[in-house]
Amino acid sequence: MSNLNKQLYEFIIENASQLTDTWISTKKTSHQNVYSSNMPKFVEDKLRVQNNKLIHTVAKTFLLNDMNLKLDPINEWANEVSKDRVEENTMLTDVIEQFKLFRKIFWSKLYEFFVRSDLNIAKEDILNWTNEFHFVFDTVIEEFVKIYTKEYIRNLTAQQELVTELSSPIITLTNKISILPIIGTIDTQRAKHILESTLLQCHERQVQYLVMDLSGVHIVDTMVANQIFIVVSALELIGVKSIVTGIRPEVAQTTIQLGIDFSKIPTFGTLQAALAQLNFNIVQS
Numbered sequence: 001m002s003n004l005n006k007q008l009y010e011f012i013i014e015n016a017s018q019l020t021d022t023w024i025s026t027k028k029t030s031h032q033n034v035y036s037s038n039m040p041k042f043v044e045d046k047l048r049v050q051n052n053k054l055i056h057t058v059a060k061t062f063l064l065n066d067m068n069l070k071l072d073p074i075n076e077w078a079n080e081v082s083k084d085r086v087e088e089n090t091m092l093t094d095v096i097e098q099f100k101l102f103r104k105i106f107w108s109k110l111y112e113f114f115v116r117s118d119l120n121i122a123k124e125d126i127l128n129w130t131n132e133f134h135f136v137f138d139t140v141i142e143e144f145v146k147i148y149t150k151e152y153i154r155n156l157t158a159q160q161e162l163v164t165e166l167s168s169p170i171i172t173l174t175n176k177i178s179i180l181p182i183i184g185t186i187d188t189q190r191a192k193h194i195l196e197s198t199l200l201q202c203h204e205r206q207v208q209y210l211v212m213d214l215s216g217v218h219i220v221d222t223m224v225a226n227q228i229f230i231v232v233s234a235l236e237l238i239g240v241k242s243i244v245t246g247i248r249p250e251v252a253q254t255t256i257q258l259g260i261d262f263s264k265i266p267t268f269g270t271l272q273a274a275l276a277q278l279n280f281n282i283v284q285s
Contacts, residue, residue: 004125005062011113012059019109020051023102033090035098050081051102054140058106061136062129070136078143086151095148099141107133170201176208177278179271183216191227198231202240210235211274215246225260232265243267245274 024044027035034043057073064070085095110133113119114126171179180198202210212228214220232242245268247255255262268274 002125004119004121007119008110008113008129009059009062012055012062012110015109016052016055016059019055019102019106020048022105023051023098024048026105027098027101033094034085034088035090035094046084050077050084053077054081054102055106058133058136058140061132071139074136074140075143078140078147082144082148083151086148086155092145092148092152095144096141099137099144103137106137170198170205170207170210172205172207173275173280175206177211177275177280178202178205178207178209179211179213181213181216185219186217186224186227188223191224195227195231195234199234199238202235203238207240209241209243209278211243211245211271211278213246213271214244214251215248215271217251218248220247220251220255220260222258222260225255225258225262229265241266243274243277245269245271 024047027037034047054077057077060073061070085092110129114121114129169181171181173179178201180194182194186194198210201207212231217224228244232244235242243266244262247262247267247269266274266277268277
């Protein structure tokens with residue numbers, strides 16, 4: 001490590017607070033997010049801490065020759081901050097915009113060091129530092145995007161699984177009778193979940209009769225019908241008798257046109273009619 005590298009490192013650290021202040025005062029975004037100027041003070045304080053850590057991370061790279069030693073603090077920073085941005089629902093485009101803004105601020109400050117006449121800095125050193133700075137900054141952005149994307153997909157998958165789980169709840173009426181109201185569009189993924197969830201819930205609750213209400217389903221195609229048949233067959237294997245209710249007139253017409261046969265499954269026009277057949281009466285006020 002040369003003495004000039006150490007001086008550059010010290011120069012960056014000495015100006016870290018000023019660099020962050022400049023960025024905080026100039027950051028703008030078209031969206032209401034963590035970078036907005038009207039964010040609470042505790043949010044700004046958090047951004048200051050994270051940005052100062054980024055500055056220290058970049059500064060240290062001028063003291064290190066081992067690439068692995070340079071990457072470790074970069075990965076640590078990217079991992080921490082990317083997860084925060086995902087949790088805050090900050091758009092990746094907004095983050096990249098701030099990276100571009102701060103890179104320019106940072107580079108302008110480095111230029112002040114490069115042109116200092118008292119240090120007699122060689123052009124070769126300036127070129128090496130320039131390449132090093134942009135390589136490190138590009139690496140920071142690359143690692144950030146990689147971790148952000150992975151975390152975003154993980155959160156999105158978890159949310160989708162939760163929505164799917166909530167979309168197929170079994171309602172227990174008695175120790176023998178339960179209802180499965182199905183609402184909305186049924187795709188392959190949701191149909192698979194309904195099958196697995198229904199079997200598990202019926203087994204756990206020792207259900208004898210399961211009424212599947214389709215009044216909230218507007219479209220039944222061959223795939224949906226096939227999944228219903230699979231659920232009914234699987235339930236039959238564990239001793240559960242299935243009843244289908246609420247098939248809408250337009251859905252009934254479509255099923256006939258498609259040649260879908262529900263004749264082997266007990267069906268009723270309404271949920272109330274099916275429950276009456278099972279000697280369960282809904283008391284109406």
